[in-house]
Amino acid sequence: MDPEAANTAPDIAGGVQLALTSFLDIQQKRLTALGPELAAQVEAARDATSGGKRLRPAFCYWGFRAAGGDPELPILKAAASLEMLHVSALVHDDVMDSSDVRRGAPSAHRRFEALQRERTARTGKGGDAESFGIGAAILLGDLCLVWADEMMHTSGFSTEALGRASQFFDAVRIEVTAGQYLDLVAQASGEADMDRALRVLRFKSATYTVERPLHIGAALAHGGQSLIDSLSAFGLPLGEAFQLRDDLLGVFGDPQVTGKPAGDDLREGKRTVLTTYAVEHASPAQLAEFDRLFGSDELGDDEVQVLREILQDTGAVQACEDLITERTQDALASLGKAPIDDAEAREALAALAVAATSRSV
Amino acid sequence: MDPEAANTAPDIAGGVQLALTSFLDIQQKRLTALGPELAAQVEAARDATSGGKRLRPAFCYWGFRAAGGDPELPILKAAASLEMLHVSALVHDDVMDSSDVRRGAPSAHRRFEALQRERTARTGKGGDAESFGIGAAILLGDLCLVWADEMMHTSGFSTEALGRASQFFDAVRIEVTAGQYLDLVAQASGEADMDRALRVLRFKSATYTVERPLHIGAALAHGGQSLIDSLSAFGLPLGEAFQLRDDLLGVFGDPQVTGKPAGDDLREGKRTVLTTYAVEHASPAQLAEFDRLFGSDELGDDEVQVLREILQDTGAVQACEDLITERTQDALASLGKAPIDDAEAREALAALAVAATSRSV
Incomplete structure (x- = not known):
């Protein structure tokens, strides 16, 4: 597919x-x-x-189908x-x-x-x-x-099915809010902190965009604990790969595709894995330039370009690409081992994994 | 009691x-x-x-008891x-x-x-x-x-009890947000509009503070439609009386009791029934003075006092006091006719009605 x-x-x-x-x-x-x-x-x-890309509903739907849910429901x-x-x-x-x-x-x-x-x-x-x-x-x-x-x-759905899903629905709502707060603290700190950037990646995106939607769908179809665990093993690395791609697009993406002005994440000073890696690997001259420009409302195209070059030259872009590849492969390997009988669901999840992490999304 | x-x-x-x-x-x-x-x-x-006064939980609790709910639950x-x-x-x-x-x-x-x-x-x-x-x-x-x-x-509670309460729990969450928006539009309009002020009174306060908490409690105890209707007949006028009292306290209340600086509602330009009545009944000179001061961040004590006098002299304060008395009496009359067997619940609701609308709250 x-x-x-x-x-x-x-x-x-x-x-x-x-x-x-x-x-x-x-x-x-x-x-x-x-x-x-x-x-x-x-x-x-x-x-x-x-x-919008309707990614979360798609993961929820295919989590449901992966658990053998009846598409008539x-x-x-x-x-x-x-x-x-x-x-x-x-x-x-x-x-x-x-x-x-x-x-x-x-x-x-x-x-x-x-x-x-x-x-x-x-x-x-x-x-x-x-x-x-x-x-x-x-x-x-x-x-x-x-x-x-x-x-x-x-x-x-029956109250029983909703009851099964509610722990995951509570979790996703709490986690996305918590992830947003971690992100806000990261921006406000004015510091690069890879540990925090990785936690934001996980709780603002990976659980929220992929893992929990899969869980909610599976729980609605009475999916067992081993399927839930397999969906985590698939969904968490995939969700991280998706967000790493999104962060790259936030800096390098075509505004026609992203729907946001080019360089907006740089003006907002988003402390992502991408920018945090760059800070950690910058030369003193690169770091001085980065600190001068990053998070400034007033960045023109030339200055956006300077920041992009620093992200390239420090190896941050390549590091993110490597992480995306690695995480996506991990996700697909986990999918291969997951107890999913429905071949269409298995194929659709594999296709979503590629679509959500590819350069063109 | x-x-x-x-x-x-x-x-x-x-x-x-x-x-x-x-x-x-x-x-x-x-x-x-x-x-x-x-x-x-x-x-x-x-x-x-x-x-806080815990009014909403108290109404929920006594709505539950009014429907014969077991306090052990x-x-x-x-x-x-x-x-x-x-x-x-x-x-x-x-x-x-x-x-x-x-x-x-x-x-x-x-x-x-x-x-x-x-x-x-x-x-x-x-x-x-x-x-x-x-x-x-x-x-x-x-x-x-x-x-x-x-x-x-x-x-x-059982999923069945929660299912019965959920329509009211949805309603209260929607209504309070809708009421807040009506209030925001009222403030932003810069106009006195009694119809809108009365709708804000109803949806930001009366349903939210009294009627829906009673409904949720009653539904959790399997209260029938006639009790639900009776609780509306009691709760809506009471909730309006409560908010009218709150609006008076927002202008005339002791900051030690209200927990907010004196005159804050006047600085914020809150378009309540109280201030709307005053605008509708002001002389041209009073109106000019009101418009000059109302909604200004910078109001000093003397200017707050000028606005208070306009609210008194136009009869707005007395009109609100009369409405509070009338609405509270309506509520208590409805309570008298409500199908409530539990004498303690009946007494507690009557006492809450007095407490929520009295001058000292």
């Missing part, structure tokens, strides 16, 4: 989109009954949940709840990072900020637009976090 | 505190295993969940989850309002900001303290929101 096919046959992305749209249709009626102003929140949620709605959770994290992340752009469109807080500016222009009065934007986006993230839970427990 | 006794016999506040402390002890082990930095999040949660842990939800809302609310103080102590974002300043002073480097504080507090609110759910579904 080629990488593209993993997400399209069966049409997981389409089913997830349908589940999200149907759910938000219901929420729109519910919220606008409380006040017509709330339509803006639902619209923002619609836009924020459209697009409401797995796509349960899987879609992970996309809703992801949007909650992205909306809050963009507030925390003051990011203007997400998936090629204005980030949620910038969108609400614009709404407030329009209102003020129309009425000739009103409060500060930036504060409004931040407040409204915090609430949007909260809504999506609650909605993720509601989507999961109203997905149509 | 006197008002104080409603919360102490049985010792609801003590049981809720114990449930919160035990839960956070477990979370502390779980989070610090991901990274020692996360101890700061758990510590912040401990402080944020200590103190794990109702205090389920009730405590509403306090965790409340803390989530408060932490995010303080970020949105840029409030420095909560319950007499620094608000969560100010606390994390101070942590970052200390780190920077110690290491001689580091990122912006204010941004760190805001980001960390957003994540604390997210954690508390997820924890509220985890406390509820690990409280020890």
Whole structure:
């Protein structure tokens, strides 16, 4: 199966989109009954949940199938709840990072900020637009976090199946928040710390993007402990490889593909494994240059290029590529040994592993 | 039963505190295993969940008892989850309002900001303290929101009981977020709008503080629809009366009792029923003075006093007092007709109604 096919046959992305749209249709009626102003929140949620790679729902779906789950069961709605959770994290992340752009469109807080500016222009009065934007986006993230839970427990699975999945659903929600905090501390520390960068890699990404979605899907299908363990052995290295790729794309990726301005991670001063490796292996001259530029809002294209060269010349890029290769191979080796009977699930997971870590994602 | 006794016999506040402390002890082990930095999040949660009036847990507990629930069941842990939800809302609310103080102590974002300043002073480097504080507090609110759910579904009730309560637990989480957004729009509009102020009153407070906690408790004890309806007839007017009292205290309350600086609501420009009534009934001179001062960060004691006098002289204070009396009487009349067999529950709810709306709370 080629990488593209993993997400399209069966049409997981389409089913997830349908589940999200149907759910938000219901929420729109519910919220606008409380006040017509709330339509803006639902619209923002619609836009924020459209697009994206749907990786977490795909891993959840194939974890379910790997455990022998019946595809007639409401797995796509349960899987879609992970996309809703992801949007909650992205909306809050963009507030925390003051990011203007997400998936090629204005980030949620910038969108609400614009709404407030329009209102003020129309009425000739009103409060500060930036504060409004931040407040409204915090609430949007909260809504999506609650909605993720509601989507999961109203997905149509039995209370027994949901009970089995709940420990993993709790874990993923706690871990992603904890991982975000570790990331925030890493950025705020102004220090390169490889131990912390590796923990961020694990808890902000590997468990959240791959391992826990697999676990949730498997638990919904009554997967046993040995499958759960095998999915960890597959999912954790794969999730780390995925995030290492994402970090490389955050610095070297095409803005047309990533949906974010080139060099944004460098302006934000993201303390990733990539940048931490570079700091640890830089010459004094490289380090001085790096410290001068890294994390500055004002970086122009030339300065972004200088930082990219330091990342190349210190061997950081190659080290990350090597880690990606190694982790992906580990993941695939573990997949080979996993107790999965469904050949389609096995192939799809292998294809997702390649798709999630390849240069073009 | 006197008002104080409603919360102490049985010792609801003590049981809720114990449930919160035990839960956070477990979370502390779980989070610090991901990274020692996360101890700061758990510590912040401990402080944020200590103190407060525990009104929501008390209504949940007595809703449970009103439905004939067995007090031996794990109702205090389920009730405590509403306090965790409340803390989530408060932490995010303080970020949105840029409030420095909560319950007499620094608000969560100010606390994390101070942590970052200390780190920077110690290491001689580091990122912006204010941004760190805001980001960390957003994540604390997210954690508390997820924890509220985890406390509820690990409280020890059967999956069947939890299933009955889940529609109300979903509703309360959606409504409080929606209510916060309506409140944010009201503040940002720069306009007095009584219809919107009344909707904020209902959805930010009445359902959230009283009606839904009663429903959740009753549903956990298998309360029937007629009890649920009766609890709405009691809880909604009571919740509105409670919030009207809170709004009066936000302007006229003793900072020693409210835990917030005098006049904070006036500096924040809170568009409550109280201030909206004043604007609608102000003379042109009063209105000009009100518009000049209301919502200004810089208000001194004298200017706070000028605004207070406008609220008194326009009759807004008296109108709110009249509404509180009327709504509380409506609530108590509905309680009199409610199908509640447990005499202790009936008395406790009546006492809570008085306590929550009296001048001294």
